[in-house]
Amino acid sequence: MIDIHCHILPGVDDGAQTLTEAAAMAKQAEKEGIHTIIATPHHMNRKYINRKSEIVAKVMEVNVHLEREGINVTVLPGQEVRIYGELLQDYENGEISTLGGDSPYVLVEFPSGYVPKYAEQLLFDMQMKGLVPVVVHPERNQELIQDPDKLYNLVKNGAAAQITAASLTGYFGKKIQKFTEQLIEANLAHFIASDAHNTNKRPFKMLETLDRLEKEFGIDYVYYFQENAELAVSGQNIMKEPPQQIKKKKFLGLF
Numbered sequence: 555m556i557d558i559h560c561h562i563l564p565g566v567d568d569g570a571q572t573l574t575e576a577a578a579m580a581k582q583a584e585k586e587g588i589h590t591i592i593a594t595p596h597h598m599n600r601k602y603i604n605r606k607s608e609i610v611a612k613v614m615e616v617n618v619h620l621e622r623e624g625i626n627v628t629v630l631p632g633q634e635v636r637i638y639g640e641l642l643q644d645y646e647n648g649e650i651s652t653l654g655g656d657s658p659y660v661l662v663e664f665p666s667g668y669v670p671k672y673a674e675q676l677l678f679d680m681q682m683k684g685l686v687p688v689v690v691h692p693e694r695n696q697e698l699i700q701d702p703d704k705l706y707n708l709v710k711n712g713a714a715a716q717i718t719a720a721s722l723t724g725y726f727g728k729k730i731q732k733f734t735e736q737l738i739e740a741n742l743a744h745f746i747a748s749d750a751h752n753t754n755k756r757p758f759k760m761l762e763t764l765d766r767l768e769k770e771f772g773i774d775y776v777y778y779f780q781e782n783a784e785l786a787v788s789g790q791n792i793m794k795e796p797p798q799q800i801k802k803k804k805f806l807g808l809f
């Protein structure tokens with residue numbers, strides 16, 4: 555299986571800090587059946603800047619180390635880009651890494667509290683340049699939780715969305731877990747990824763999550779998410795079912 559969102563690159567963000575920690579993460583991933591990890595360090599999130607060239611160099615370093623350690627996991631370049639006004643300009647300048655390095659898919663992160671006003675336009679403009687924006691962990695965004703139609707519109711207009719494994723298994727609380735399930739039901743989730751940062755507090759949890767996914771939604775969903783990760787990394791079109799609007803519960807009984 556391929557994990558498309560992971561902070562495995564050492565010393566570049568709040569993920570792995572050393573090569574040893576990166577190797578420990580890869581080992582954990584290997585145990586869960588992950589053979590390929592897309593390294594997606596934070597970029598432009600006000601704390602970390604990781605341009606494509608630096609990511610590509612680090613990825614090579616990690617792969618050499620993993621091979622030396624006998625860990626059968628391949629790391630590919632990616633990036634988790636905080637949405638910002640000059641994103642497309644910087645893409646033209648070669649600073650933005652897509653998933654795997656040359657697919658059209660870019661992980662785009664919104665601030666956790668809201669969706670910037672210009673997001674819709676930027677995600678559209680990205681597609682005009684041949685890119686496919688993948689909104690990461692929408693289930694953890696306050697504004698999208700309150701107004702899921704905002705995500706529905708983005709997906710209807712061509713964006714994809716990636717939910718975090720640990721959200722479905724409940725590690726971010728019941729509310730986020732419930733919303734994650736609603737996103738899956740409404741065809742508003744196209745990828746499940748670990749967003750792993752380390753081996754203890756933010757581990758992979760992919761096996762546990764896929765197990766839960768199978769029990770709750772059926773094996774077809776497991777295949778669907780795994781296949782989409784493969785399609786994206788190889789630069790092909792992912793499978794998308796028509797998105798639906800999440801119906802808000804009306805608390806009529808209270809009045």
Ligand code: FE
Pocket residue numbers: 559561634749
């Ligand atoms: Fe992340």
